[in-house]
Amino acid sequence: MKNTATLLISCPDQKGLVAGIADFLYSHNANILHADQHQDSELKLFLMRVEWDLGGFDLDTADFERAFAPLAARFGMVWHLALSTRRPRMAIFVSKYDHCLVDLLYRHQSGELHCDIPLILSNHEDNRKLADFYAIPFHHIPVTQGNKEAAERQQWALLDEHRIDFIVLARYMQVLSAEFTARFPQRIINIHHSFLPAFLGAKPYHRAFERGVKLIGATSHYVTETLDDGPSIEQDVTRISHRDALEDLIQKGRDLEKVVLSRAVRWHIDSRILLYANKTVVFD
Amino acid sequence: MKNTATLLISCPDQKGLVAGIADFLYSHNANILHADQHQDSELKLFLMRVEWDLGGFDLDTADFERAFAPLAARFGMVWHLALSTRRPRMAIFVSKYDHCLVDLLYRHQSGELHCDIPLILSNHEDNRKLADFYAIPFHHIPVTQGNKEAAERQQWALLDEHRIDFIVLARYMQVLSAEFTARFPQRIINIHHSFLPAFLGAKPYHRAFERGVKLIGATSHYVTETLDDGPSIEQDVTRISHRDALEDLIQKGRDLEKVVLSRAVRWHIDSRILLYANKTVVFD
């Protein structure tokens, strides 16, 4: 089984950065497996992802922070260390539409998604049987006009109890409160069924159909306070024609949504995504 | 050389339509080469394109209207007949950006576009040499804040004089007046450098870059009074990543624009486009 560490770094771009990081890793006998970096020349920003084999690495991961701190301070780094042996804990929120849920659960079972799924939360009972088949605990928390706040408190309690790292909204048809999204910065992934920023908001396929577009799209993004405006993680499109009725758009769209959401989830789990300026860099 | 007639028909959907049209053509000994039709079940609309060989067709095209009129009246058809031997006359409007112009002129020369190009109109001198190389008359009509109306009158005079059938805006950086667009309904084709309705208006690549989209697009459409809102004819996208700077978007976008515009122009010339409900049906 893989035993690697992945370091994500953001900081102001400056000379000596790569040398500093590479020297640090080499001095502790790291065997680098992958390294990718990006410099934004306009914003003078440096972003890096580096993954190394922990076999032979002479620094205990518990000591990493202390050892890395001087370098991080010198360059003003924001950094995060992820270990392949520490699987992130993902919660899935779903309503009635099940295609994204089916897709995520199958990918998880088949080993594509290196995470644990301690729970599925839904405002409907419909998907319990599916959750049971994959042996994932399913919690039904109804959400109504009046009980939204209470429902979110219930959700939080479960998320806390299960030490959830991040949330995937697999066509969850409720808008989360600003308070909720603020608690999970860059840790809620949503799928929107349009090529954002086209067709923000409700019923994007209907509006795409009326507009007579020649391609339909889907966008996975981190959720922020502003609806459908968080940083895009992945987007894709598929061609349609006048031969496609609205139902055909919806059906073709489902295939897009599944793929576009699952890519984002995999990249998030594998620590491949860095954020800046309301954008993502994906080191794929 | 090809000698065919193409009939475009729109009318309310009703029983007996196809039989009526097919019988009419068969009774005049037409050899049908292509036929395509579309029914919009919601709007109860019937759209058809049929192309036949004129060899053996026993109706003189001059007599077609009179002969077809009773059928057209019976079904309430809006129809248009195009002859392959009658090449449409296209005017190109261009400013300084030349990539779409280069592309159209090359495609025309190589036989991809079955039209005549009696003139190129530009608000700048820059592209005269290119026009000369392809032996297309080039007219420089400067457009300023103050002379817009006068400039359009000059343009109209030239378009009338050369009996222009339709206009292609090959990255023409001036907004046409409502009066102008009204004179050429469904006969002005524009290329917009975004996947409409995302990034309407100015500087779409800049805004796409800032938004952090993962795909950039281009849209060719008929020009209507409302800016960037006319019916889309063709759209396409290309993938970008964080490794692409703004200039890379612009460069990749040029390849999209050329292809997306030229497809629209070819379909228009070949009478493949029908309009309804601010959408296009393309019988490709």
Added chain:
Amino acid sequence: MKNTATLLISCPDQKGLVAGIADFLYSHNANILHADQHQDSELKLFLMRVEWDLGGFDLDTADFERAFAPLAARFGMVWHLALSTRRPRMAIFVSKYDHCLVDLLYRHQSGELHCDIPLILSNHEDNRKLADFYAIPFHHIPVTQGNKEAAERQQWALLDEHRIDFIVLARYMQVLSAEFTARFPQRIINIHHSFLPAFLGAKPYHRAFERGVKLIGATSHYVTETLDDGPSIEQDVTRISHRDALEDLIQKGRDLEKVVLSRAVRWHIDSRILLYANKTVVFD
């Protein structure tokens, strides 16, 4: 619920064909919903698909053949009539890989595939639990070097017993005998994990990886006697790069295989595919 008839026709191209068919349908008060046709000018071949509403159609489907026979004879038609109320019966063959099976069963359950699935046949036990979840009978027929003939006899017996119309090989890892394929002409659909004719035969992803291709593909096709040479129904590709290891190709390929196979299955069920000259025409 939809109540329509779909007629597929192939015959030598000749004048009066469309008129003949349209007159026939109109004379029986058919309300045509979709019609699509194709003429191969080189082979002088005419292909048509026409679908009409059976509400108001004055011909009992039992009488259709007798009524249509004179016209069919006059033009030398090969034709087939399908009724939306008569769901085709599909058998799925599968081995251990389950991604295509999972995908087909989900699409069936969600209403995308208008067919019945009386049975799944497998040479392994692995997928029984999945079949149970979707309540589809699962039959385990082991195939070994020595018992192939006997196994196929068992399979035939089940296919006959369940009056199976067509078979889908959802990554079934056994080559069917020529005798078997001959029993189901144009009625066995396979998914091959390459862009055929590149990488025919075994281990296409391994060979694509070694060859250093920039795109990987998948092909769904009808099975004929010659391995991987039957008429292609659908193909698609996805981009890869040097950052993709062999396992990444296999993982990305799974998404392709699912989509490319399911499109073929849906088109087959909806009577959208016509064959000629070892090719398919798909009236999508």
Added chain:
Amino acid sequence: MKNTATLLISCPDQKGLVAGIADFLYSHNANILHADQHQDSELKLFLMRVEWDLGGFDLDTADFERAFAPLAARFGMVWHLALSTRRPRMAIFVSKYDHCLVDLLYRHQSGELHCDIPLILSNHEDNRKLADFYAIPFHHIPVTQGNKEAAERQQWALLDEHRIDFIVLARYMQVLSAEFTARFPQRIINIHHSFLPAFLGAKPYHRAFERGVKLIGATSHYVTETLDDGPSIEQDVTRISHRDALEDLIQKGRDLEKVVLSRAVRWHIDSRILLYANKTVVFD
């Protein structure tokens, strides 16, 4: 104007490599603009591209080799240094088809291709006028059954005289001799009008049409002794249907060929391509 150096490195993968390179550059005060690396874990190979600003770099490029040699020797590097101020010199070979030539010359003129084009070589006169328009010297060297060897000697003489760095075969319809290709290892780029390895050899569109494929492709690759088998640089595809006749494939294919060839040429010029195991790594 840009004043940068780009270093391409291949060597066995080993610890300390990145640190060694980064330290070297930092010690000479390099401001790194882009860095990309790839490790092939199976072949234990390390590949890197690093580009830095020469402003502030304290090593004269004439001294680079001497200064870098110890590090290169220690790690067994194969390396190459390219300077943005030293534009590579490209020769274009062309026959009668002009679409790729038109495209390359336009891209060159518009600043997309940072190279010089000292000459165009052709076995036909047809494209002289076009070369004249772009003011590129055009040399007509007829190639016949009997004079091939003599013709290649003439070509060599011109290539030597003009100190050509690399050759682009822009639909050049002659097979180069093994002796010729051996003289320009990894320095001849060809465009093949299929998705290789499908449809190797002559008339790929004809064979794709007969095979009934659903996508057509194009492949740009380095030329080696074995026809159509050199390492692929770029590939792309476009969708076709039964509505596309052979001429439509050829026309759609032209758009593919232009884009796929020009990307390869740009990447080659910008030192973005590394080779190993008959594959390319493109640091785009």
